[in-house]
Amino acid sequence: MSATIDPHGDVSLDARELAAELAGGEDRAVDPDVARYAMALGDDALILAQNLCGWVARAPELEEDVALGNIALDLLGHARSLLRYAGSHDGRTEDDLAYWRDEREFRSAWLFELPNGDFAHTIARQLLASTYLLELYRELTASADPVLSAVAGKAEKEVDYHRDHAVQWTLRLAGGTDESRRRLLVALDDTWPYLDELFRDDAVPDRLAGIAVRPSTLRGRVDDVLAAVLAEEDVAVPTIPGSSAGGRHGAHHPALGPLLAEMQVLARRHPGATW
Template structure:
């Protein structure tokens, strides 16, 4: 049984239970190179989105939303810690080294999670699209033949179930609310929609990881079916906009203009005081 199986939450941080490289070593040892690259992609997605959501603490429209979005951000940081620790085991690098001491071109996150928060409607539109995708991803990844990835997916899925429910409730509330709330959530959907294709883009890496990784293209049908159903319930239209161009090698160096700003805020303290502990 995985060492993670006894933990209540992917983000539970208490004495003796914190996620460490030693935990990963006990469950899966050193990740093969291709597996590490795959884990890095998923970890970077979670890390970038957690940074975006953390901005809303003290700025959300309701006090309860300050707490809710903060908790979702913490969940995503927990997922990132698992995945970056596992990825780093292949290269002798810690989760902190991967998070704080890579440059922007070395990250492998999709552009959707890097997009501006905008107003609350725009943030909820992004959160709904990504959490619906992530739910299908982790559901499938539970069957991975890599025991560590399967264990991470199993723990993360329990939290993503809440993430998507939270986003769906806000989609309904805004879509069926006032004329202004409907306009804002619809505008948010139009803003985020061009970055959907990248979520479902296969890479040569997936060919190397048959049975280990989840091929993103296999998630499109179910994800979009559920998204479309929710939008119909909220009386919102499915955006009809062109998709942003995807490079020949998705996630391999192509990134949004916003990534550098996210990293500048996230990394400056660690780089100012490298190796500091507290």
């Protein structure tokens, strides 16, 4: 009788070296400012990914279940790379940073924390977020930090698709029925104030000249792209004042707490569990 052959070999999930899949490999963040910067970018990606997962099996079309799920997976990959690098400064893993920090320790911006709302609100959030992230990663590919540059190089290609997806749905909703257009206009008005936080300069990027991207330098290009997209369906750019959001400093949108509670519950209820 022939021996049973395991098609997966003798490699278990626990034994796999998942770190090898991440951009940046085993490089360590020596500068604490680099670690803080990577953590903020990683938190943005992680929280947006977690939000988008809420659409799985709930999207208006089966194709959108797949599309939003894939976008969430891309963002989760960016988050893992960035949080692994951020945690390497003080010996923490990406899981430590994702599951064992409390709300005020996160550095995500409010735009990424906004609840999904209806489909139009999710698309409005995706339009703003992906337009910003694409410009950010394009600039970050020139970073003097090899890990940030590598992460940005991979993320740029994926976020380019994310923005195209959001643009197509924005135009589809704006040019569809009276109801779809009304919902999109409401969603843009509700979401637009949180764009402002993304472009506020602070001390960390200023200290990382040549490594980090100064947020305010992205504003003009992001505004131009968004205005051009909305103009295709005669949608006016909202003129609502920016919010006083302070996610970069630990003051978060009320929706973040419940989102983290759901995301972290398994790790905290069964610490050290493996499967």
